[in-house]
Amino acid sequence: MKANDYEAGNNGSAKGFVAAIFILSFIPLAAGIFRLAVLAGGAEITPDNARFFASPTPVVLHILGAVVYVILGALQFVPGFRRRRPGWHRAAGRLLVLCGLIVGLSGLWMTLSYPIPYGGRLLYVLRLLFGSGMVASILLGFMAILRGDAIRHRAWMSRGFAIGLGAGTQALTLMAGEMVAGPPNDLGEALLNGAGWVINLSVAEWVIRRQRKPYEWRKKR
Numbered sequence: 578m579k580a581n582d583y584e585a586g587n588n589g590s591a592k593g594f595v596a597a598i599f600i601l602s603f604i605p606l607a608a609g610i611f612r613l614a615v616l617a618g619g620a621e622i623t624p625d626n627a628r629f630f631a632s633p634t635p636v637v638l639h640i641l642g643a644v645v646y647v648i649l650g651a652l653q654f655v656p657g658f659r660r661r662r663p664g665w666h667r668a669a670g671r672l673l674v675l676c677g678l679i680v681g682l683s684g685l686w687m688t689l690s691y692p693i694p695y696g697g698r699l700l701y702v703l704r705l706l707f708g709s710g711m712v713a714s715i716l717l718g719f720m721a722i723l724r725g726d727a728i729r730h731r732a733w734m735s736r737g738f739a740i741g742l743g744a745g746t747q748a749l750t751l752m753a754g755e756m757v758a759g760p761p762n763d764l765g766e767a768l769l770n771g772a773g774w775v776i777n778l779s780v781a782e783w784v785i786r787r788q789r790k791p792y793e794w795r796k797k798r
């Protein structure tokens with residue numbers, strides 16, 4: 578799939594991109610729905626789930642926000658849809674800003690308040706860093722479109738979405754790490770989670786740069 582296909586409105590590539598997002602986010606979204614069902618239905622309280630029962634608000638907000646953010650967010654990247662229904666893009670975009678901020682802020686809230694028994698200090702710091710990065714990217718993307726700057730808007734929203742989708746890539750990096758080296762220790766857990774965010778942001782940055790080229794080329798002429 579070529580990055581410029583989004584700009585050119587190549588619907589086949591866009592559909593592939595949306596499908597890839599849904600596949601990538603399937604594991605964390607399924608885990609989230611399972612966690613909500615357990616919280617609603619009650620379960621034996623164990624050291625693994627005690628923090629969610631003791632303080633369910635941030636995790637419930639986090640999961641509900643993430644379901645809307647991922648599903649609706651993927652459609653915002655389809656150029657044909659964006660052009661045919663600009664009103665939809667704007668209305669869905671406002672809801673997405675809210676949901677994205679809820680996901681990022683509740684992620685930070687859990688990082689700061691839950692006694693998370695894995696990942697150690699490094700994962701704690703990475704979550705603070707990337708969670709704040711997600712919130713900042715969404716706010717910068719929102720401010721850019723208020724100024725009418727669609728190029729920066731798209732770039733910042735892509736970065737915010739890439740950090741959010743880190744949850745999906747992390748499921749894969751953790752799985753791969755465990756297959757190669759067995760269950761990770763705290764350092765391994767932190768590095769594999771960090772790798773998920775770095776991979777996603779690198780792909781987003783590559784796509785953003787490829788999309789900018791036609792604009793820069795047109796400006797030079």
Ligand code: HEM
Pocket residue numbers: 602605606608609610612628636639640643644646647680681683684685687688691693704705707708709711740741742743744
């Ligand atoms: C759309 C993106 C995201 C999805 C789909 C997602 C999904 C989830 C799910 C399903 C859980 C519950 C895990 C469980 O039940 O054991 C969770 C927990 C958590 N998430 Fe996210 N998340 C996303 C983004 C983020 C971001 C950007 C951060 C960064 C701060 C973050 C930080 C956390 C933290 C700290 C927890 C609690 C972990 C624990 O106590 O074990 N999440 N997330």
